[in-house]
Amino acid sequence: MEKSLDLINARIREGSARVVTAEEMPAIVDELGEEGALEEVDVVTTGTFGAMCSSGAFFNFGHADPPIRMERVWLNDVEAYAGIAAVDAYLGATQQSETHDRPYGGAHVLEEFVSGSTVELRATSHGTDCYPRRSITTELLLEDMNQAIMVNPRNAYQRYNAATNATDRTLHTYMGTLLPHCGNVSYSGAGTLSPLVNDPGFRVIGSGVPIFLGGARGMIIGEGTQHSAGTGFGTLMVTGDLKEMRQEFLRAAVMSGYGVTLYIGVGVPIPVLDTEVVRSTAVRDEDILTDIIDYGTPRRDRPSLARVSYADLKSGSVEIGGETVRTSPLSSYRRARAVARELKTWIETGKMELALPTRRIDPKKRSKPMRQTAVTPRVREIMDRRVISITEDEDIRVAAKKLLKGETNHLPVVDASGLLVGIVTTYDVSKAVVSDGRFRQVKDIMTRNVIRTMPDEPVDIAAQKLEQNNISALPVVDASNRVVGILSAIDLGKLLSGRRWR
Amino acid sequence: MKLLLSFSRKGQHDPGREPVIARVVKETGVLINVEKANIDSMAGEVLVDVPDGDADLIRRRFEEMGVSVRVVVDAIVRDEEECVDCGACMSVCPQEVFSFDPEWRLCVNAERCVLCGRCVPACPHGALSQQE
Numbered sequence: 001m002e003k004s005l006d007l008i009n010a011r012i013r014e015g016s017a018r019v020v021t022a023e024e025m026p027a028i029v030d031e032l033g034e035e036g037a038l039e040e041v042d043v044v045t046t047g048t049f050g051a052m053c054s055s056g057a058f059f060n061f062g063h064a065d066p067p068i069r070m071e072r073v074w075l076n077d078v079e080a081y082a083g084i085a086a087v088d089a090y091l092g093a094t095q096q097s098e099t100h101d102r103p104y105g106g107a108h109v110l111e112e113f114v115s116g117s118t119v120e121l122r123a124t125s126h127g128t129d130c131y132p133r134r135s136i137t138t139e140l141l142l143e144d145m146n147q148a149i150m151v152n153p154r155n156a157y158q159r160y161n162a163a164t165n166a167t168d169r170t171l172h173t174y175m176g177t178l179l180p181h182c183g184n185v186s187y188s189g190a191g192t193l194s195p196l197v198n199d200p201g202f203r204v205i206g207s208g209v210p211i212f213l214g215g216a217r218g219m220i221i222g223e224g225t226q227h228s229a230g231t232g233f234g235t236l237m238v239t240g241d242l243k244e245m246r247q248e249f250l251r252a253a254v255m256s257g258y259g260v261t262l263y264i265g266v267g268v269p270i271p272v273l274d275t276e277v278v279r280s281t282a283v284r285d286e287d288i289l290t291d292i293i294d295y296g297t298p299r300r301d302r303p304s305l306a307r308v309s310y311a312d313l314k315s316g317s318v319e320i321g322g323e324t325v326r327t328s329p330l331s332s333y334r335r336a337r338a339v340a341r342e343l344k345t346w347i348e349t350g351k352m353e354l355a356l357p358t359r360r361i362d363p364k365k366r367s368k369p370m371r372q373t374a375v376t377p378r379v380r381e382i383m384d385r386r387v388i389s390i391t392e393d394e395d396i397r398v399a400a401k402k403l404l405k406g407e408t409n410h411l412p413v414v415d416a417s418g419l420l421v422g423i424v425t426t427y428d429v430s431k432a433v434v435s436d437g438r439f440r441q442v443k444d445i446m447t448r449n450v451i452r453t454m455p456d457e458p459v460d461i462a463a464q465k466l467e468q469n470n471i472s473a474l475p476v477v478d479a480s481n482r483v484v485g486i487l488s489a490i491d492l493g494k495l496l497s498g499r500r501w502r
Numbered sequence: 503m504k505l506l507l508s509f510s511r512k513g514q515h516d517p518g519r520e521p522v523i524a525r526v527v528k529e530t531g532v533l534i535n536v537e538k539a540n541i542d543s544m545a546g547e548v549l550v551d552v553p554d555g556d557a558d559l560i561r562r563r564f565e566e567m568g569v570s571v572r573v574v575v576d577a578i579v580r581d582e583e584e585c586v587d588c589g590a591c592m593s594v595c596p597q598e599v600f601s602f603d604p605e606w607r608l609c610v611n612a613e614r615c616v617l618c619g620r621c622v623p624a625c626p627h628g629a630l631s632q633q634e
Contacts, residue, residue: 184593
């Protein structure tokens, strides 16, 4: 059996359509079977409410007298992109004000507008014959603008990697606060309620499909930026009228140590046309898998420490390497439910009819990494290969002599086979001198927990290690922990000289 | 019941120079659980947990020794307007103060809080604050 969209829409107009949320669907399919569920259910509603950084809105402010061709625009001191005609601008959610003490950004301005607050518009221009004005400052309400159209380039991620941190310091990321030594896990996404999880083949989700966006009736534009459905990370570009949105479903947020983002509610109604739709909307949290990624690795490709389901994540704890680690959602499941339920009410009461895609979204597409034409400088290219080292049984005076003779402040300490076991600095030696001979050998004064780097590590990461640990040199070791060089803050200066790198 | 003790350590005879907690335990026989202590050369602040029935006695004894005592209630406060029930606070809390009810509403068991303060910046919505 198949069901046409016309039939579903006719039922919606009549008020007789059977609408359920994606959370209710698996039990219905269990009870009635796929054919039975197809006959019974007309629409499945989905919902998610979480941080979606790639969001923002276009505004048209109307013309002033005398008129101005706005070249730079600020809303409550948050700069908006004004390179689009005289009185249009796009305000991005993550753009931050440079004047506020606490993080305040585009998301906050969007929330102020939606809550009915006044926002200060400031704009400047060089003045033209047709637009003579050079600056303007005025106070605006959302209703004062001709248009306030939300256009979010990347929303509603199909699923998202969960995050943890294997390093020994707390990290502040867009995935929230990550405690050291894999002390916690954070995750995002509504699992079974997530829109794209319920149509991974993009059969009924595509361009032109009506949606719930921030409390307003919105629409899918098409694939989102970085859309990668081929790897399970599909995204949507969506739009909706900011003037119809509600604060309940649109909230500014600050990820501590990272920056401003926007929490927004997105829901997509799925017409139950055939058994394939029934099957994809019967998805459960147990079926949706994701990786727990170590955000402590400061690289694009970070290692996965475990593979878990959304059911595991939602249970409150997961296992990583035999240890139980507590989990935190960053997105609100309670509000995701509210999105799916409100969308359900809209359809039951005939407030929204459904549509099929006017253009399909590619379910196989994979996003690519950046093509980098300039070489990322690596440690091996600037490190000093002439390492003067010492062994741990040697006398501190030998260390002092080596430091003086080598004109260095750092001596890596190696064992008999040349493996790194510690480091001694001029500071350590000076301390030993004033301690009246209590210490004699290098091993008495050396630092054993050595912060180190590798030859192929990008220089930016080595520089970050120096800064975070407040030190001025890093021994460079190979895979077997053999010392092959030393990288000092002075070597980093070579990069700035501009001789080798542009 | 949680009590926040604060004392000076400036002078030679200030309470912070004395083993006040040990003395109170020994005198009263009441077991005091130290949950957090922050003591430097000039002053100290210690959060202790004591049985509710003995709290008045313990409080009086500390005050007699020159320690100021504040009863900590609702150590962590949630702004219900700002909170969106996301749960970002849950896994950073060492005391399991936060949990979800069956409707995925965030519940705060403030009695368990030891004022570590980790959750305050971890909340993306600025909904959590510590009682001063």
